Amino acid sequence: MPSDIAIADLLTADFDFDLPADRIAQAPARPRDAARLLAIGSTLADHGVRDLPRLLRPCDLLVSNDTRVIPARLTGQRGAAAVEVTLHLQQAPDRWRVFARPAKRLRPGDEVVFAADLSAEVIDKGDGGEVGLHFNVGGADLLAALERHGRMPLPPYIRGGAEGEGDRADYQTLFARREGAVAAPTAGLHFTPDLLEALDAAGIARTVVTLHVGAGTFLPVKADRARDHRMHAEWGEVGQETVDAIAACRARGGRVVAVGTTSLRLLETAAAGGGLVRPFSGTTDIFILPGHRFQVVDLLMTNFHLPRSTLFMLVSALAGLERMKTAYTHAIGSGYRFYSYGDACLIERAA
Structure with missing residues (x-):
């Protein structure tokens, strides 16, 4: 972990990288679980989202976000x-x-x-x-x-934010139940009924949290120093059922796998120590930068994020900035598709 001084001095420019425009996905993979999946740990490995059941362990727990996007x-x-x-x-x-x-x-x-x-x-x-x-x-x-x-609030990098035919279905996850998000928790877009069946058959448990994703997720980081950026608050809830599921996961030696940065941010907000969480209902503006001590999440499934964004800062906090830059360089060179409708990563938390 970098020193406190290094953390304080992190510049937004440290999280920059070059991305060719043709790597930005304008439509999702069909079927959704046909997307590619880059496993990022001590090494890099190319997989598909359909490989997720064999990349996880039977004692693991998947935590998804059940928010539903409204035409905001x-x-x-x-x-x-x-x-x-x-x-x-x-x-x-x-x-x-x-x-x-x-x-x-x-x-x-x-x-x-x-x-x-x-x-x-x-x-x-x-x-x-x-x-x-x-x-x-x-x-x-x-x-x-x-x-x-x-209209569906598509991000500006997808057809200039203009809703097209099919986006009302495409920009909604299989888990969507509770209305209130104005941006999709995009890692959840990769899941299909067939993939959920395969995860169940592999003995991988599942639970949900709710974080109503705000449009602030698209705001650029304008501050020169990363820590000076102001996060907009978002409403979230972690219920007792999820608290119990995480406790059971820990008891059997399993890992908590957050589906999306929104799930991760809420779980870290609700951290209770010892890898557990407490019930939570309210707003969170947690900003996760390198140096953050992760308390709950062991792995993260997420899409590829924008340069200089708070989300690229978050994944760099989880796995290390240099490791993530190496992974993104590999992904760009290997033709992975980026952003909301793009491919996915499965990131292990650095030791």
């Missing part, structure tokens, strides 16, 4: 001016923090009309285009209005 991108009018908003954090049944473009056109008290049955009042303005909105409907009625008028 809306286009509306403030008077004659067009405004696009992307919801990112729910504060009440009818109140959301959103990222607005262009936010400079909005002032507290302004009304933004999205449709005849959907509008919102601007409550306040924050930094970086963040705005508070009070909608004219809330709860289930707001979710229904989003289904009618909203």
Whole structure:
């Protein structure tokens, strides 16, 4: 582990790498579990996602995120001016923090009309285009209005963020149950019923957590020093069933395998010591950089992430920056597909 001074001095530029544009996946593999999987440990090994059952042990536990993505991108009018908003954090049944473009056109008290049955009042303005909105409907009625008028909040590197035919299904995981995410926990996109059957047959246990992924996951790190970046809060929950499943996994000598960085971040938030977790319900803004002492997660299944991103910083904390740069260089040279609709890694935590 680097010294405390080295951790404090980590630069965002330390997490940069060159990625050819043609490596960015614009559609998922079909079927989903046909994606490739790079095993990253003391060595690198090329596999497929379908190999996951034999890469894990019967005593291991897979922890997935059961959040469901909502059509959180809306286009509306403030008077004659067009405004696009992307919801990112729910504060009440009818109140959301959103990222607005262009936010400079909005002032507290302004009304933004999205449709005849959907509008919102601007409550306040924050930094970086963040705005508070009070909608004219809330709860289930707001979710229904989003289904009618909203678009799936695809990241900008997939067709410029424009929703296409099939994205409402493609950008949703098999585990999706609890509505509230505005970005997909993309490692979960690789799972199919056949793969779950194979995992069950191999004796690998499964459980879920909920982290409603926010649009802040796409925000670039603009600070020169990595630790100066501000993470946006996201709501999550770890239930008693998951607490018990992790305790049982530890008792049988198994490893906790997080499916996605969202699951990992929530498990580390809920850490209780000794490799266990406690029940948790609330918001987390945990920012994991090299030097973080992982308490719960032993392995991480995740996609390939953006250069200079908080997620590449996280995987570098788990496995080591140089190891991850070596792995990414191998992946780029070997034709792996990157980002949300791309291929996956299975990363062992460094000793």
